[in-house]
Amino acid sequence: MSYQGTPQMTTTGAQFVQEKAGVPGQPRQWKHGLCDCFSDCGVCLITWCVPCVTYSRLNNGNGCFGNGCLFCCSIGCGISWIIGGMTRGEIRARHNIDGSCLGDYCTHCCCPLCALVQENREVHES
Template sequence: MNSSLPNDDKEKAPQSAPTVSAAAPSSSDSDSSKGEARTNSQYVDGAPLQQGVVPVWATGLFECFDDIPTCLITAFAPCVTFGQIAEMVDRGQNSWGVYVLLHAGILYFTGCGCLLSAYYRVKMSNLYKLPADPLINILVHLICEPCALCQEYRELQARGFNMQLGVGWRGQSPEIQQTGGFMVAPKVPGGMNKQI
């Protein structure tokens, strides 16, 4: 707004674009309902504050039937799905077969293979900044391990991993091996150019 207008004219002048203010926020700028104050030294008047993106899983826990083959494999042999997930989370330190044998052995001797797969869910949640409440992740595996394994499998697929049986970490594309499945912004060829 133009500062040369008298006070009465400022109220009648039409508002154009939001203005940028570099002043420190006053106590009236705080959001008293949430109890938080703006800490940026520069913000746009009239525009809402940007909230951080809340991390979420690519698919829901009970969307198992979106991928019937994985659902069937996981229902009858959860150690196979776990082996594929663990190989990707560990970046190919061991082949999926080693993880299959480890999970199957723990499952056979103790009946608690879900604890190992819950550990990898927590590890995956921390790695990809997904909801990482360890207690919830452990309970999900204790209550419904097949659903949790299917969700993790679909999450890795959504991140670009080729999860077909036998492909493994070494069979992934170079982009996936470099980024590790982290979502990166696409590169624009030539950047932004202003043409007149």
């Protein structure tokens, strides 16, 4: 009795999910730039004054108020980059946007409010 190997998968799980959802396999860039937040002054103003509102909109009703408050508290503690980076990574995965985990955390570490505006525009204008 000889061992017969199994055929190898030709696509990764992530590619399979993207192709099944009708999204091309190649990652794309963000539709809006990181410093392009003033193109939508309403979202920009809300984000700069009350960032928990914008953050809660990114969760589509999945514990919006609690998540928004958690994000606001994390800004006060200086750890918003952790929560923001995780959310940014989820958005990138969901919308097939090019980037890296390190880039997500660095973006939220350096400019969390601009990142929130960019993510909000990406999610709600797609």
